[in-house]
Amino acid sequence: MDKSERLEAYFTAIDIKKIKGNSMLNFDLYIKNDKNFILYKNRNLVLKFDELQRLYDKNLENFYIHNKDTKNFRSYLETNIGEMLESENIPVQKKAEVLFESAVNVVEDIFNNPRSGEAIQRSKEMVGHTVNFIVSAPNAFVNLMKIRRYDYYTFTHSVNVCTFLVSLAQKFNITDKQTLKEIGEGGLLHDLGKSMISSSIINKNGKLTKAEFDEIKNHPAYGVKIAKETRDITDVSLSIIGQHHEKVTGRGYPKGLQSSELNIFAKMASIVDVYDAITTNRSYSNAKSPMEAAQFLIKIKDEFDNKILMTFIKMLAVQ
Numbered sequence: 001m002d003k004s005e006r007l008e009a010y011f012t013a014i015d016i017k018k019i020k021g022n023s024m025l026n027f028d029l030y031i032k033n034d035k036n037f038i039l040y041k042n043r044n045l046v047l048k049f050d051e052l053q054r055l056y057d058k059n060l061e062n063f064y065i066h067n068k069d070t071k072n073f074r075s076y077l078e079t080n081i082g083e084m085l086e087s088e089n090i091p092v093q094k095k096a097e098v099l100f101e102s103a104v105n106v107v108e109d110i111f112n113n114p115r116s117g118e119a120i121q122r123s124k125e126m127v128g129h130t131v132n133f134i135v136s137a138p139n140a141f142v143n144l145m146k147i148r149r150y151d152y153y154t155f156t157h158s159v160n161v162c163t164f165l166v167s168l169a170q171k172f173n174i175t176d177k178q179t180l181k182e183i184g185e186g187g188l189l190h191d192l193g194k195s196m197i198s199s200s201i202i203n204k205n206g207k208l209t210k211a212e213f214d215e216i217k218n219h220p221a222y223g224v225k226i227a228k229e230t231r232d233i234t235d236v237s238l239s240i241i242g243q244h245h246e247k248v249t250g251r252g253y254p255k256g257l258q259s260s261e262l263n264i265f266a267k268m269a270s271i272v273d274v275y276d277a278i279t280t281n282r283s284y285s286n287a288k289s290p291m292e293a294a295q296f297l298i299k300i301k302d303e304f305d306n307k308i309l310m311t312f313i314k315m316l317a318v319q
C-alpha cells in the first residue's frame with residue numbers, strides 16, 4: 001500500500017451538493033488535488049456562497065472529510081436538512097441520501113441515550129421530514145430504497161422500517177400526515193427496547209441460549225415502557241413498538257396476541273421488519289436478494305396478514 005492509498009483510508013468523499021452555501025461547518029473540509037488531500041476550510045468557519053459557486057464552476061464533484069468527522073458531518077446534515085429537502089437544486093436521490101444519513105444519526109443518539117429529551121425532539125422532526133419527503137416526491141420511496149444500507153445495524157434497520165411502513169401505509173390509502181407521522185415514529189422506534197438489553201446479547205455471533213432469547217423477547221415491552229415514560233406518544237406508535245413481533249397465528253411474542261387483537265400498522269411492521277432483516281447482511285447470514293426475500297415471505301405467509309403481505313410485495317416490485 002503506497003502513501004496515497006493509506007491516506008485514502010482516512011477520508012470519505014462528500015458530494016458537493018450536500019454542502020450548503022453560507023453554512024457553518026462543524027468539520028474540516030478537504031479537497032483532493034491529484035493524490036493529496038488539501039485542507040480547504042477549517043471547522044467553525046462559514047463556507048460562503050460565492051466560494052461554493054466557484055467550486056461548482058470548476059466542476060468539483062466531491063469534498064472530503066476525515067473519517068473521525070463522520071458524526072459531525074451527520075449532525076451538519078441534520079441541522080440543514082429542512083432547507084436541503086426543500087431546495088430545487090438538489091436532486092431527489094441526494095435528498096434521499098441526506099435524509100437517510102441524518103435519520104441514522106438521530107436513531108444512534110436515541111439508542112445511546114433513550115431518555116434524552118433532545119434526542120426525542122430530533123426524532124419527531126426527522127419523522128416529520130421523512131413523511132413530508134415520501135408524500136411530496138412520487139419517486140421518493142424508490143430513491144430511499146436505492147440508498148438503503150445493507151449492513152445490519154439497529155440504527156439503519158430502524159430507518160429502513162420507518163420508510164417501508166410509511167410507504168406501505170400509503171398503499172392502504174392513509175394520506176393524513178399526522179397518522180403517517182405516528183406510523184413513522186412507531187417504525188423508527190420499534191426496536192427502542194433493544195437499548196435496554198446488553199450489547200453482548202444483541203451483538204452475539206452465533207446461537208443465543210434460551211435465557212438470552214427470552215431477554216431479547218422482552219424488547220417490545222421494554223420499548224413501550226421507555227416510550228411511554230419519556231415521550232408524548234400515540235397508541236398507533238405504541239402498538240407498532242409493542243406488537244411488531246406478534247403474528248396473526250397467535251404464536252408471536254411477547255403476548256401471543258391473536259390476529260383480531262393486533263393493530264393493522266403493527267401487522268405491517270411485522271412484515272417489513274422481517275423483510276429488512278433478511279435482505280440485510282448480518283454477521284451470521286448473508287443477505288437475501290429482494291426476490292429471494294419475497295419468496296421467503298410467501299413461504300411463511302401464514303404468519304402474516306395476507307392482504308398486507310401481497311400489497312407489500314407488489315410495492316417492492318415497482319422499485
Ligand SMILES: [Fe+2]
Nearest residue numbers: 190191244245
Ligand atoms: Fe424487534
